[in-house]
Amino acid sequence: MSRHDEIRQEMLRRINDGEWPVGSDIPHEMVLTEEFGAARGTVRRALSTLVEQGLIERRKRAGSRVVGQTSQTSKLHIPLIREEIESRGHAYSYRLLEREVKPGLHGIGTRNGLLWVRCLHLADGAPFQLEHRTINLDTLPQAAEQPFRVTGPNEWLVREVPATRVITRISAAAAEAEIAEILAVPEHAPLLIVSRETFMGEAHLTEARLSHPAEQYQVTTLSI
Amino acid sequence: MSRHDEIRQEMLRRINDGEWPVGSDIPHEMVLTEEFGAARGTVRRALSTLVEQGLIERRKRAGSRVVGQTSQTSKLHIPLIREEIESRGHAYSYRLLEREVKPGLHGIGTRNGLLWVRCLHLADGAPFQLEHRTINLDTLPQAAEQPFRVTGPNEWLVREVPATRVITRISAAAAEAEIAEILAVPEHAPLLIVSRETFMGEAHLTEARLSHPAEQYQVTTLSI
DNA sequence: AAGTGGTCTAGACCACGTA
DNA sequence: ACGTGGTCTAGACCACTTC
Structure with a gap:
């Protein structure tokens, strides 16, 4: 499992366990970068996959947030x-x-x-x-x-x-x-x-x- | 349009015009990197999108090739x-x-x-x-x-x-x-x-x- | 206006699969 | 065995959007 996969798994766990509830803002990229001790690009890659999956939404200057099943695509x-x-x-x-x-x-x-x-x-x-x-x-x-x-x-x-x-x-x-x-x-x-x-x-x-x-x-x- | 989009468009044109026919190998990453005068990551991003679209296939040590509509997903x-x-x-x-x-x-x-x-x-x-x-x-x-x-x-x-x-x-x-x-x-x-x-x-x-x-x-x- | 996410660069190391 | 694609780092600039 690559580093960005590990990071994504941990993010999924937080969403699943309610640490990052639906509708809430998740920490900014730089915070996550420090916390995971990875480069920004690696954290961004994990986040991008979650966006593809429809689990989070990202807006410039406003941060990222967890969304419900609305945008679920298959x-x-x-x-x-x-x-x-x-x-x-x-x-x-x-x-x-x-x-x-x-x-x-x-x-x-x-x-x-x-x-x-x-x-x-x-x-x-x-x-x-x-x-x-x-x-x-x-x-x-x-x-x-x-x-x-x-x-x-x-x-x-x-x-x-x-x-x-x-x-x-x-x-x-x-x-x-x-x-x-x-x-x-x-x-x-x-x-x-x-x-x-x-x-x-x-x-x-x-x-x-x-x-x-x-x-x-x-x-x-x-x-x- | 971002640089990786431009590069992807040009790649699409080559596929469309038959310069890169179905089944043929396309140039290696480093060749494309030089040709487009972009960083490897940017070229890779363009290629990744084409893989997602199901237009090309990549295999380690064997290069990438154009594929037909087989793997088209929506x-x-x-x-x-x-x-x-x-x-x-x-x-x-x-x-x-x-x-x-x-x-x-x-x-x-x-x-x-x-x-x-x-x-x-x-x-x-x-x-x-x-x-x-x-x-x-x-x-x-x-x-x-x-x-x-x-x-x-x-x-x-x-x-x-x-x-x-x-x-x-x-x-x-x-x-x-x-x-x-x-x-x-x-x-x-x-x-x-x-x-x-x-x-x-x-x-x-x-x-x-x-x-x-x-x-x-x-x-x-x-x-x- | 300022800070966020988006993009790009240049470099390095690695693992895998094919030649 | 070796070169390819895959991954990661560190840094920089930009544009958009919200504050």
Whole structure:
């Protein structure tokens, strides 16, 4: 355990034991620096981690204070669907349903159009995730050469394309007739839907709508 | 924009423009330090942010390399339900449905028991979130004195209790008859369910199961 | 206005993992 | 075995925000 970890542990203990109650100011950096006998940078590193965790707040000239659970954030990690399925011990398979180039929309893909893909990811032969994928051919023209016949767009994107910004939306919906049939669930069965938009800088790269039968899938996040 | 931000921006540009393609090694710290004319710590800070964003990977003695979207993580921030409703411009109201102390389970709350609360959060008078809450009275004995009659457990927890670890699970389900009635949706209507377990160190603090009519609610996450 | 947190520098030592 | 990234120190200047 590094020194800044030790210092952070001790700070956590003080918060936990009520020595630094929620809402109270904690000692200034220089005080802590002397007390722990460490350099200022080391103390600051411990404090920064606590800020990331959402346990303390820092304001210039006003010191730092302990906060409650308000600003608790978690990390959401959505792995490759193949890895997700294989990590559960199931056999992964893939089926391309549709692939076509469509004209652009709303200023996205207006020059080269949009590559539109619909495909299915299966676990032990049973439908697990229905993927509606749109790829912007203005920013990713190489995608036009990808058949996506034996592996999905995800695999290719992960291997080739870096992204700086991802927006993920998680929602629930009742399965419409067509989707219900593809996913082999009753009509109006609950679905868990993950929608992701991916950007590189300001450039829009791709968009995915991933529908799962609710019984088979849930999203889990861990704290920072 | 601070120097480490400028350096990071330039690194992002190189990744974006393919000067540093996915899978390739990027220059060593000392090379970058010289090139940018900054201190090593500043370059390292820029690199650290890129690691957090999941854009590069670092391995001792082997250098750093650009990775694809595999390890993309997002930050999930679930605010106080009251703030969520008010930020949409609706009037928030609260109704306590049930409150009772139950014996502990699975080693959780085995001394003092568990405080079990069921309550409803409404937007403009319409049901928005049904909350099933369990509070561990071993770790949070003060909770036993809280009536939760006019404000929910959330408000109290946020004000009083810090947490170091939060596990969040997001799932979908069809509304059972009783829940459907409380939420004023048809039976079997899709629900978006957010479950959270909260810990301070190893100590289990509280657990919540938050059910929302799917039409009214979705979870959004942003990249780091 | 002043003191806090934020940033940056320059240097050193260390441990680990790959070559 | 050795060079890389990881950590820590000591010091300085700055800008913001509260007092």
